[in-house]
Amino acid sequence: MDNLIRFETVSDYNVFNNAETLHPMVSVIDMAKANPRHAYNMYFGFYTVFLKEVNCGDLRYGKNTYDYQEGTLVFIAPGQVVRVENTGETYQPKGYALVFHPDLIRGTSLGGSIQDYTFFSYHSNEALHISERERKIVLDCFTKIAYELEHAIDKHSRTLIVSNVEMLLNYCIRFYDRQFITRDEVHKGVLERFEHLLNNYFQTNRPQSLGLPSVAWCANELNFSASYFGDLVKKETGRTAQEYIQAKVIDMAKERIFDQSKSISEIAYELGFKYPQHFTRLFKQKTGIAPTEYRALN
Template sequence: MNSVNLWEMGKVETIEEFYRKKFDWIPDNLRKEIGHFNVFKLDPFVGDKAQPVPYKRRDYFKIMLVIGNSEVHFADQVVEVKNQALTFSNPEIPYKWEHLDKIRSGVFCIFNPHFFHKYGNLQEYSVFQPGGTHIFELTDEQVDQVNTMYQRMFQEINSDYIHKYDVLRTLVFELIHFAMKMQPSAKFDKQPINASKRISTLFLELLERQFPIDDNHQSVKLRSAADFANQLNIHVNHLNRAVKDTTGKTTTQIIAERILQEAKILLKHSAWSVSEIAYALGFTEVTHFNNFFKKHAQLSPLKFRSV
């Protein structure tokens, strides 16, 4: 593959690069065992001073309260922030922001995965999952509530309290649960996890682990239900039943939907040729990829790219 194109799509912005770009300095404790956390006002980075936020992954988490109109590209989706919103981004999902000049103010916190080492798995929460909701439009009252949490963060991080990072983790969890409570209760599975659910979850995790496509994942290896069954050491019929029982979709359908989603991302946000994208997604022939894309998207890859 073209190495320049791989660099453009695959390069992950590190937390060090975030500090260099925004402040031209790097905190001394950035990679210490305690992990890293910080909180900022958005005001210096919006309006006339707004810098472009390119489409890529970051190696850190970010939770942001944004006041004003803007657009966020998550995977192959574009979500408009109409007035004010609470947003969640994580190292697994690439994103970019547009129309930053229309953002009036806001506040955000960033932290790396090690900050929550032994304190819970953030990927268990839907706000940080690939299929979850990442943007929550807020009322004025909800903005006040969220602002209060961020003000507590500013007070805590500037304090001398020896356990202040424990308090900051608690405040991050407060933001997560504040957002998740806004979602319809039907989204939450209250039933005990059974064997089919476990198998289905393992399958979905294995599928998602192949994405996004970058220089570390140059070609999708697991393409069929049989491939996943072999990897999970179960019979393919067992896998198919479990996935159908828990999702209502076939294994093949879910695989196709995820490959289609990644194809759309690469067509819209990379300079790769159609043949390069076909190869990256595990197609041995570009004609097979073209036929697959037309079948599921009702457009050819080149037509989709130009729309």
């Protein structure tokens, strides 16, 4: 990849941004102290939380640009490559970044639950837009972490730093819950589109050739990341996206079971199951009875 800059360690990223390394595993960076930049690709070997404060430079992940404006937060997980773009020759970044290496949280409660913070897997049009009050909370968390970094490292340092990182991420879960509600216009019709997508899928021959639709496939068709889409469906319905798909499969199966000319195995293959016994197991799990019993009862 052209112009790829790899940041394997926190120290690498500190050097790039003219920031002092106070701790090898974590840093809070004032982006205004960094040198003016141009377009390039960045590989991150650690977790990164960006707080952008002015309109300068656009972040891209995958094929799309982040919905990333003044007063937004973007989360990047280790192993991701992000592109920075801007319309001019160079630009001056402004804002703050919290970066922490996976080794910092290994063996802690945060290390055990980091996968629950699904926003690290979000991408285009899925940045967190925060209010002025929320921004102050984020900056307060950054300040507390920075304070611990400036304090001489002792036996309490790691516990306090990790606790403040975890508090920040928990606040971000709350802010995202609020955003799912306040940005209703952006998400308007997602469930209707999801339902329409599934109906169309099962009315074609695609299940026989492609199998059951996955959450990732549905999310991609609806222009969401799998994580954001899954969280959105969960907030709207109380069910996971996978449970929603399974419910649709069972509804389709119930209709087709009435067709006595087809065996249960044929119906299973039509719906995209590779093995009929997997269909039977799911049907019984969701309805309490086997497909053959359901046919006999009805």
